[in-house]
Amino acid sequence: MSTSAIVMMVVAMVVIWGGLAAAIVNLLRHGSVENRAENVRRDL
Structure with missing residues:
Protein backbone atom coordinates (compact mmCIF):
# COMPACT_ATOMS: atom_id res chain seq x y z
CA MET A 1 0.00 0.00 0.00
CA SER A 2 1.18 3.47 -0.73
CA THR A 3 1.76 6.09 1.91
CA SER A 4 -1.20 8.20 0.81
CA ALA A 5 -3.54 5.20 1.08
CA ILE A 6 -2.34 4.50 4.61
CA VAL A 7 -2.80 8.14 5.60
CA MET A 8 -6.33 8.21 4.17
CA MET A 9 -7.18 4.96 5.99
CA VAL A 10 -5.93 6.35 9.31
CA VAL A 25 -20.46 11.36 25.18
CA ASN A 26 -23.57 13.15 23.92
CA LEU A 27 -25.83 10.34 25.17
CA LEU A 28 -24.12 10.23 28.56
CA ARG A 29 -24.27 14.01 28.98
CA HIS A 30 -27.92 14.50 28.02
CA GLY A 31 -29.37 11.28 29.41
CA SER A 32 -30.44 8.16 27.66
CA VAL A 33 -33.60 7.63 25.66
CA GLU A 34 -34.94 5.26 28.32
CA ASN A 35 -35.24 8.07 30.87
CA ARG A 36 -37.21 10.21 28.45
CA ALA A 37 -39.61 7.40 27.56
CA GLU A 38 -40.85 7.19 31.16
CA ASN A 39 -42.00 10.82 31.13
CA VAL A 40 -44.31 10.41 28.14
CA ARG A 41 -48.00 10.52 29.05
CA ARG A 42 -50.44 8.68 26.86
CA ASP A 43 -54.15 9.34 27.16
CA LEU A 44 -56.04 6.47 25.64
Whole structure:
Protein backbone atom coordinates (compact mmCIF):
# COMPACT_ATOMS: atom_id res chain seq x y z
CA MET A 1 0.00 0.00 0.00
CA SER A 2 1.18 3.47 -0.73
CA THR A 3 1.76 6.09 1.91
CA SER A 4 -1.20 8.20 0.81
CA ALA A 5 -3.54 5.20 1.08
CA ILE A 6 -2.34 4.50 4.61
CA VAL A 7 -2.80 8.14 5.60
CA MET A 8 -6.33 8.21 4.17
CA MET A 9 -7.18 4.96 5.99
CA VAL A 10 -5.93 6.35 9.31
CA VAL A 11 -7.87 9.60 8.80
CA ALA A 12 -11.04 7.65 8.02
CA MET A 13 -10.63 5.52 11.13
CA VAL A 14 -10.09 8.60 13.29
CA VAL A 15 -13.23 10.23 11.86
CA ILE A 16 -15.35 7.11 12.43
CA TRP A 17 -14.11 6.40 15.96
CA GLY A 18 -14.27 10.10 16.84
CA GLY A 19 -17.88 10.28 15.72
CA LEU A 20 -18.72 7.20 17.77
CA ALA A 21 -17.02 8.65 20.84
CA ALA A 22 -18.84 11.97 20.36
CA ALA A 23 -22.19 10.17 20.12
CA ILE A 24 -21.52 8.22 23.31
CA VAL A 25 -20.46 11.36 25.18
CA ASN A 26 -23.57 13.15 23.92
CA LEU A 27 -25.83 10.34 25.17
CA LEU A 28 -24.12 10.23 28.56
CA ARG A 29 -24.27 14.01 28.98
CA HIS A 30 -27.92 14.50 28.02
CA GLY A 31 -29.37 11.28 29.41
CA SER A 32 -30.44 8.16 27.66
CA VAL A 33 -33.60 7.63 25.66
CA GLU A 34 -34.94 5.26 28.32
CA ASN A 35 -35.24 8.07 30.87
CA ARG A 36 -37.21 10.21 28.45
CA ALA A 37 -39.61 7.40 27.56
CA GLU A 38 -40.85 7.19 31.16
CA ASN A 39 -42.00 10.82 31.13
CA VAL A 40 -44.31 10.41 28.14
CA ARG A 41 -48.00 10.52 29.05
CA ARG A 42 -50.44 8.68 26.86
CA ASP A 43 -54.15 9.34 27.16
CA LEU A 44 -56.04 6.47 25.64
